[in-house]
Every structure is written in structure tokens, then in C-alpha cells.
Amino acid sequence: MFYQLYELNHAVMQPCRAFADAVKHHYSNPINPLSHTAFGRTAAAIAEMFERSTRRYGKPSFAIEKTVVDLNEVAVAEIVVWSRPFCNLIHFARDLPAGRGDDPKLLIVAPMSGHYATLLKGTVEAMLPHAEVYITDWTDARTVPTSAGGFDLDDYIDHVIDILHALGPQTHVMAVCQPSVPVLAAVAIMAERGDAFAPASMTLMGGPIDTRRNPTAVNKLAESKGIDWFRKNVIMHVPWPAPGAMREVYPGFLQLSGFLGMNLDRHITAHKQFFMHLVENDGDSAEKHRDFYDEYLAVMDLTAEFYLQTVDNVFLRHTLPKGEMMHRGALVDPAAIRSVALLTVEGENDDISGIGQTEAAHALCVNIPDHMRQHYVQPAVGHYGVFNGSRFRSEIVPRIVAFMISNGKEGSARHGQRQDDTAVV
Template sequence: APMSGHYATLLRGTVEAFLPAHEVYITDWADARMVPLSEGRFDLDDYIDYVIEMLHVLGGNTHVMAVCQPSVPVVAAVSIMEARRDPFVPTSMTLMGGPIDTRRNPTAVNDLAQERGIDWFRNHVITKVPFPHPGMMRDVYPGFLQLNGFISMNLDRHMDAHKQLFANLVKGDGDLVDKHRDFYDEYLAVMDLSAEYYLQTVDTVFVKHSLPKGEMTHRGTRVDPSKVKRVALMTVEGENDDISGLGQTEATHGLCNSIPDHRRVHYVQKGVGHYGVFNGSRFKSEIVPRIHDFMVSAANPSSLQALAAE
């Protein structure tokens, strides 16, 4: 699940779509405002360590799927595991709407990071958790700022949605009203991120483009995606994605250039934005079956070769 301001419950629909045919596990990241200072810090290196540890706990024969933000740390984790010849490397990794190379078709989010630079973020969006939260005095990037940014990018769409809510209330259309409320109950629930994790992610992914430049490091060791050989790769993008532009996730294929062509798949879903890459009717009817086929076929090169050709 992404750790970018929302809780893992944002992927409830994603999990539900895969449950009928898969054994599903989901990351559940803690809200930084609820973690006492005595528990120590949490940064991008820690995140990558956790991904590796989770794959070890699951014990192999797994397929890792990253939705948006975790695409970079998942590629890093798998690259590190491959470099170490780790026996618990996943069978496949699926990256969905992830900011692997934000120099491609940059969005408003990408432009902001480039224009401001990391010092601006450090000075303007980091604050301390107030009393009486358990994480009092911890430096965080507050969730309400992230939410404000998301809403500001699509203000007209959110205003139209609330106008439509009123119209549906007048009509007495309870199903659409409930659907609206369910979405916004989830969308408006936000969590704080530890400052060191947030700033390291912004600097590494959006300002320096460290992964696609071959300059990303994990605890002093360079992350080398070309080491990935045993793991099948699938990338999924939304045609109208305004968070991770077209081509940003596909860039992974150029970085993981040691994966045989028949063990890699790229798919662009027509007519969906960022949220539609992992939720909604087109996700369920068109994206999920393709990911399912990819995962099932990952251990069968001939099957993957046919799937890649499609």
C-alpha cells in the first residue's frame, strides 16, 4: 500500500478484487503522529528494509504489487535482494502508476518538486506533532497538507462531486449517495508521515531522480536494477493519470534490462486516471484479469511470452 498520506484501507477495493483467486497480504503503515519519539526514526532506507523483511517472512513463492509511491522502494528492495542472491526474491513484481522516472511527462506534482527544491519542503511543510498525540514533538509531514494538495489539483472535480451528491439526495438515490460518502470517508482520512522519510523520498524520487540516473543508494550501497534477472516484471499505467504521467512507470523496463523480454509486460489502461489504475469498474474488469494472468504465468516462460505479445 502507498505511504503517501492515506491509510492502507484506501486499497480496500484492490484487495477485494484479488481475494477470490489469490492469498493477499497488505502493508499497513503506522501514522507517525501515533509513534512515540522513543521508537526512533523512520526513513526510506527503513522502508526498503521492511519490504525485504516482509518478503522473508512470507517465505518465497510470492508476487509483490506496488501501488504508486512504493514502486521505487520495491524496485530498490528487489534489486538489493537480487544482488545478494536472496532465495526469497519474489516471483514477480507489478508496479502500478508509480513514479519511477518523473522526468517523463512530468505532472504538476513533479514540476512543484523541481521548482521548489528539497530545502523549500524542509522549511515549509514540516511541523511537529502537537500534544496530546503519542508522537508529540516528532517532525512530520502532516496528512492534511497532502490532502490539500490532492484536492487543489482537481478542485473542479471535487466540487462537481458534491453538487452531484446534493442532486442525488434530492432524487432519493441512496446507492449513489452511499457510494459518494464511502469514497470521501476514505479519501478525507489522512495520516502524518515521518519527516525524514518524506524528505528523503521527495529528494530521491522527485528532485534528484536518483533511481533512473543510477545514483540511488541504500545504506551506502548503490541500487542496481540491472541485477534483477529472476523476477518477472509488469507495469500498469492509466491513460489520464495526473499524478504519475504516462511513461514514468514504464521506465522500469529500461532499468531492469536483464529481465528477458518474455518475462516482462507493460499495459496502459485507456480512460482512467490515477485512482482508476487500482480501483473502480475498469480496474476490476480489465486490469485485474491481466495482472492475474501475469502472476499465474510468471513461473511459466512460454505463457509469459504469449502474454507479452498481447
Template sequence: MYYQLYELNHAALQPARAYADAVKMLYSNPLNPLSYTRWGRSVAATAELFERTTRRYGKPQFELPETLIDGQPVPVTEKTVWSRPFCNLLHFERAVPASRHSDPKLLIVAPMSGHYATLLRGTVEAMLPHADVYITDWADARMVPVSEGRFDLDDYIDYIIDMLHALGPDTHVMAVCQPSVPVLAAAAIMEARGDRFAPASMTLMGGPIDTRRNPTAVNLLAEEKGIDWFRENVIMPAPWPAPGFTRSVYPGFLQLSGFMSMNLDRHIIAHREFFMHLVKNDGDGADKHREFYDEYLAVMDLTAEFYLQTVETVFIRHSLPRGEMTHRGVPVDPAAITNVALLTIEGENDDISGLGQTQAAHDLCVNIPAARRAHYVQPAVGHYGVFNGSRFRAEIVPRILGFIAQRRKEDRRPRKLQLVRSTGTD
């Protein structure tokens, strides 16, 4: 019912949005003398601010047509190389000469936590000059018909394993935030099976491996409310006419509301500054605001079963650090990981995954040799700065690349080759 009311409210505002858009066009048209006055720009700014704060933001595009390799521009083609109902695997294919040395295969596992994979556009862009990049493009649950079945945390882990099989050996994995737990679980499962397609290395960035350490407001809310509260208050059927009509989902707008409420003063200030940029005709400042919020306000729904299982497993029961996590009834044992190198990265000011939560992976993966593990804390960045921004490009990317390069130089330890049981999604 609440989701339907949300949709109804959005539809009811459509005429007002159309009127605001028309007003903006009128008062910003260079043929209108008022567009050159402060009053005219104020009217146009008010209209645009209203339209932007009430619209639904569609799925953004990566729009990365080229990259620089060895100082030269190289065309990049985005291709879907693996597809399932709830995820596509995108490959950013670079037109590099066949004679050039091969770069490492890098699978970036984007978070399935309300935003689209394009939230990591900057991450992909920074890695493209140095790696053959793939990224998970998770589907909006409201757009997946009910006939396609359910999708939970076990399925998520299966998807990661199947992607690694599709990419082949010597693939390096980067998990940003939420995927850190399922990626670690997938590596443990694959190593326990003697799977030769287990990743060569995994980089876990700002992930909630053990949320008992330095808990944040997000962590405390989950423990305080309990799983029944989430099931009763935030799970809703997808509304008509979405293709996933009647599918039980955790709506993206609820996740966005939660994130914005944590830093509401910052968002209010940002929109006030956006208004002033428009009034002062400061195009650069306004464009930066549009670019950020076009991405930040574009949200997707999660399946109810995935959301609830993740909340209970990761944030309430702390199943992985307690040694109680299972995958399809089989225990997940990080101690089984011996070959996969481990790099963990945290932000000093992270208010989503507190300091120490990602580092906890080292305490669980006790059988990874010391030479194949590393931990880094990036000073003066929050959660977003762990995987994007100037400090990410200047200080974090070189460490990731250096860690991967070191792993590639090592002689790989022989692995047992055995028939791996299908996950059922091949």
C-alpha cells in the same frame, strides 16, 4: 505552530459540529413531519454537509468478511502476521479447503503517501478470489511515540525485504504508486545478494520510477521548490496529545489539501451533487458519496525523514534512473535483477504519475529476459482507476493474474543460496 493551530481550529468547531449533527437528526427523523418536506430535507442536508466537511475522519476498516472462490462464498479473516512500529502486515486468510490447489502469495505494498492502506480495499477485494493476499498497513506517524526512533526510505526498503523473508519464497509483489521505487530497489538489493526470498514477480502500478518523463504538476512542483522549501514549509512537529507528540512529520492534511486543490472543481461539484441527493431523498447517490469521501478524507502523517528523503531521491534528484540511488550506502542497481519478472501498468489519463514514468522500470532492469516482462496502458482511466474501479476489475486484474500464472508455470532458475546480512529489523 501551524499544526497546533489546525488542531485548535478543529477543536473549536466541535460544538458547532455537535449542533449540526443534532439538527440533522431532528430534521431527518421520520417522526418529524418536516422530514418529508423539501425544506426539512434541505436543512438536514445543510447540517450534514457542514458536519462532514469539518470533521476528522478516523482510520477506516477493510471490512472484507468474505469472498467468492469458484462461485462459492468463503469466509475471510483479517490477521496481523508481522508487526513493526511503523507498519503491520495484514493477511486476509481465506477458509479454503485443504484439498484445493494453492493460489499465489501476493504482497500488496500500499502507498505511504497520506492515505491509509484501506484506500486499496477494492484492490484487495478484486484479488482475494484468486490469491492469498497480504497488504502493508502503514502507521500514522503522529501515533508512533518518538521513543520508537525514526523511519526513512532506507527503513521502508528494509521493511519490504523483511516482509518477503517472513512470507517465504515464491511471493509475488504488487506496488501501487509510491512504493514502486522502494519495491524495485528492494528486488535489486535482494537479487544482488543472491537472496532466495526475492519476489517471483513484481507488478508496478502508476509508480514514479522516472518522473522526468511526462512530468505532472506534482513532479514540477518538487523540482521548482527544491528540498529546502519542503523542509522549511511542510514539516511540523506532531501536536499534543498525539502519542507521537514532537515527532517531525509531514501532516496528512497538507497532502490532502494538495490533492484536492488539483481537482478542486470536481470536489465542489461532488459535494453540490451530494447536497442535491439528500434533498431529493436519493439514498443510493448519497451513500456512494459518503463511501468515497469517508475513505478519501481519512489521512495519516508521514515521518519527516521518510517524506524528505523520498521527495529528494525520487522527484528532485531522480536518483534511481540516474543510477545514483543508494541503500545504507550501497548502490541500488536494477540491472542486478535477472529472476524477478516485471509487469508495469499505467493509466492513460494519470495526472499523478504521467505516462512512461512506470514503464521506465524496463529500461533500468535490462537483464530481465523479454519473456518475463510486460507493460500495459489502461485506456480512459486516471491514477485511481489504475488500481480500483470497474475497468481495474475487468481489464487489469486478469492481466496481473495471467502474468503471475505464467511466472508460476516457469521452471525457476537456480539461485545461489548464501547467508543474507540482516537489515537490523528482524
């Protein structure tokens, strides 16, 4: 019922949002003399603040049209090369010169933890000059009809394995935050099977491999509530007329309230500054605020089964680090991984995945040779800075690229020879 009330409130507010939008355009139109006064800018700012605080933010677009490769600007095309009801695989195809050697294939596994894959736009842009980039674009569960079936943690792991099969051998995989656990599990399963399509390397970034290490507020909250509390209090049915009506989900708007609540004072300050930027006609600063919050406030629903299994396995029972994680009745054994290189990256000030939680993967993957493993802690960054921002681009990306190259197929494209071309595109 709570989800239905949320939808009703959003519908009821629609005329108010339309009026506020009209007021904003009226007082910001340069033809209107009042738009050049403090009164006009204040009126427009109040209207915009109201409209933005009551709207539902739709899925953003990557909108990556070009990149720089070998000091030359090249066009980028966004192509869906693999599709399932709950996930599309996007290839950022670069228009490279004919005859140029191949770059490493990189699969970026985006988190399914509330935000869309576009949260990693900066990650994709930073890697495009160095690799053939693919990313998992997870689908908002409220848009998937119940006829498509469910989607749980086992399905997530299967999707990662299926995508690696589609991309072919010598693919490098990068997991950002939440997918670190299922990606490590997927690679362990592939190694146990002797799968020829196991990745050449895996990079785990700010992921909750073992949340018993340096637990954060997020970890402590989960442990203080227990799985029954989450099942009773945050799982709801998608209301009609959404395509996924009656599907059980963890709603995006509840997740967003949690995101905002963790750093509420910071968000309040940011919106106060945004208001003053509008009044002072500081267009550049105001636009940066819009760009960030258009992405940050866009959230998606998660299937109930996936969310509850993730909370239970990762934050409550710690099944992976305890050696108890199961996938379709079989034990997940990271010790089976022997020929997949492992790079872990953490942020010094990460308040989501504490220091040591991602590094724990090395203690589990005991049979990876020392020369094929590396751990790096980025100073002076929080969780977001692990995969985005200036320090990510200047200090983390070069390490990832060097790690992929050093652990790629002998005679990779960067060394003058062409890799096996078994990819789907």
C-alpha cells in the same frame, strides 16, 4: 505552531459539530413530519454538509468479510501476521476447503503518501478470488511515540525485504504508485545479494520510477520548489497530546489540501451534487458519496525524514533512473535483477504518474529476459483507475493474475501441486 492551531481549531469546532449532528438527526428522523418536506431535508443536508466538512476522518476499515473462490462464497478473516511500529502486515485469510491447492502469494505494498492502506480495498477485493493476499498497513506517524525511533526511505526498503522474508519464497509483490521505487530498490538489493526470498514477480502500477518522463503537475511543483522549501514549509511537530507528540512529520491535513487543490472544481461539483441528492432524498447516490469521501478524506501523517528523502530522490534528483540511488551506503542496481518477472501498468489519463514513468523500470532492469517482462497501458482511466474500478477488475486484474501464474513456481497450486510452505501463517 501551525499544526497546533489546526488542532485547536478542530477542538473549538467540536460543539458546533455536535449541534449540527443533532440538527441533522432531528430533521431526518422519519417521526418528524418535517423530514418529509423539502424544508426538512434541506435543513438536514446543510447540517450534514457542515459536520462532514469540519470533522477529522478516522482510519477506515477494510471490512472484507467474504469473497468468491471457484464460484463458491467463502469467508475472509483479517489477520495481522507481522508487526512493527510503523507497519502491520495484514493477511486476508480465506476459508478454503481442505485439500485445495494453493493460490499464488501476493504482497500488495500500499502507498505511504497520505492515505491509509484501505484506499486499496478495491484492489484487495479484486485479487482475493485469485491469490492469497497480504497488504502493508502503514501506521499514522502521529500515533507512533518518538521512542520508537525514526522511519526513512531506507527503513521502508528494509521493511519490504523483511516482509518478503517472512512470507517466504515464490511470493509475488505488487506496488501501487509511491512504493514502486522502494519495491524496485528492495528487489534489486535482494537480487544483488542472491537472496532466495526474492519475489517470483513484481507488478508496478502507476509508479514514479522516472518522473522526468512526461512530467505531471505534481512533478513540476516539486521541481519548482526545491527540497529546502519543503523542509521549511511543510514539516511540523506533532502537537500534544497525540502519542507521537514532538515527532517531525508532514501532516496529513496539508497533504489533503494538496489532493483537493489538484482537482478542486471536481470536488466542489461532487459536494454540490451530494447536497442535491440529500434534498431530493436520493439515498443511494448520497451513500456512494459518503463512502468515497470517508475514505478519500482520511489521511495520515508521514515522518519528515521519509517524506523529504522521497521528494529528494524521486522527484528532484531522480537517483534511481540515473543509477545513483543509495541504500545504507550501497548502490542500488536494478540491472542485478535477472530472475524476477516484471509487469508495469499505467493509466492512459494518469495525472499523477504520467505515461512512461512506470514503464521506465524496463529500461533499468536490462537483464530480465523478454519473456518475463510485460508493459500494459489501460485506456480511458486516470491514476485511481489503475488500481480500482470496473476497468481495473475486468481488464487489468486478469493480466496480473495470468502474469503471476506464468511466472510462478513450476507446478504451482493452480497446476495441481503445492508450493513450498515457508510462510509465517
